Amino acid sequence: MNDQPQQQQINIELGEKEAEGIYSNLAIITHSPAEFVIDFTRVLPGVPKAKVHARLVMTPQHTKMLLNALKDNIEKYEKKFGEIKIAGDQPSGQMFGFQPPSKDEKVH
Numbered sequence: 001m002n003d004q005p006q007q008q009q010i011n012i013e014l015g016e017k018e019a020e021g022i023y024s025n026l027a028i029i030t031h032s033p034a035e036f037v038i039d040f041t042r043v044l045p046g047v048p049k050a051k052v053h054a055r056l057v058m059t060p061q062h063t064k065m066l067l068n069a070l071k072d073n074i075e076k077y078e079k080k081f082g083e084i085k086i087a088g089d090q091p092s093g094q095m096f097g098f099q100p101p102s103k104d105e106k107v108h
Contacts, residue, residue: 036058
C-alpha cells in the first residue's frame with residue numbers, strides 16, 4: 001500500500017506576450033493578513049516616475065513557498081556559476097533597484 005499522494009501533472013501554457021517577460025529592478029511589497037501584493041516596476045536613471053508593469057497577489061503560504069523556491073534556485077545557481085554579488089552603493093551613494101529594508105526601519 002502506497003500512502004504517498006500521487007503527483008498530478010499540470011500542463012502550463014505560456015502565451016506569446018508572457019514569454020517575452022518583463023524586466024524589473026524594483027519591487028514594492030505590501031501585505032495584509034490575507035495576502036501579499038508584489039508590484040514589479042523598473043526605475044531608470046533620470047526618470048522621476050515609474051510604472052507598475054506587473055502585480056502578483058498571493059496568499060501568505062504561497063508567498064513563503066515562493067521565497068523557499070527562490071532560495072533553493074539561488075543556491076543551485078551559485079553552485080554552478082559562483083556567488084551572486086550585490087553592489088552596496090552606487091557611485092552617487094544612492095541604492096538602486098531591489099533593496100531590503102534598512103536595519104533601523106521597523107517591519108510591521
